[in-house]
Amino acid sequence: MEDTTKLNKSKLGTKQYWDDFYSVERKNFVDNPEDTGECWFDDNGAEDRMVNFMVENLTKFNNEESSVIDLGTGNGHLLFELVENDFEAQMLGVDYSVESVRFATEIAKEKDYDVKFAQADIFDPKWSPGQFDVVLDKGTLDAIALSGLTVGGNNQPVVEVYSTVIEKILKSNGIFLITSCNFTQEELIEIITKGELEVWETIKYPVFEFGGIKGSTICSVAFIKK
């Protein structure tokens, strides 16, 4: 089987690509305030499934004392949908693209959403945002896997250190919810459960069958930090 943790490099893995992407989306938003940009994995209803999952299963974090961080937040839409669905935790979206952060902040201001955004490269060892009850990722590890970047003195691939980033910013008994279309559920679990994180729940998607093999083009897994 192909080791997709070492996916080929792609322009989707560069900061320049995302700055250009969100710069265009910002311009579109200025022209039409109803155009809040692309919703990643919309075809699969991933965002709705993540939001419904949180509303139904993470009730203990649905209050103003709890905190949620969205890694690689893009246009911030996932957090805005949580607000729309009365999820009351404090919300922070981070992204290494300054254009993403500007765009999401502009949408929050225009639509009056109480959500904060900040620029951060999640692999920067100096990045220290504190700890959160819930950490979210929709498509960000997928983009990261396409960067081919390494970190640290021993040049570890970013995908290999990703789980340590989550462990650093997630509280004990906190939940990490991730959606990916680049990795199978099994691959995702292998990448994330190297240390303190365990599988907690999975979100179901329609399954296709081809040539006798069953599968799904997308997966969402919730992990708990023990």
Ligand SMILES: C[S@@+](CC[C@H](N)C(=O)[O-])C[C@H]1O[C@@H](n2cnc3c(N)ncnc32)[C@H](O)[C@@H]1O
């Ligand atoms: C596929 S997009 C997904 C955006 C958003 N989560 C969504 O669902 O629409 C990947 C995002 O990850 C961000 N990103 C990639 N590498 C990052 C890093 N090292 N630190 C922070 N953000 C990163 C990109 O700027 C981009 O906004």
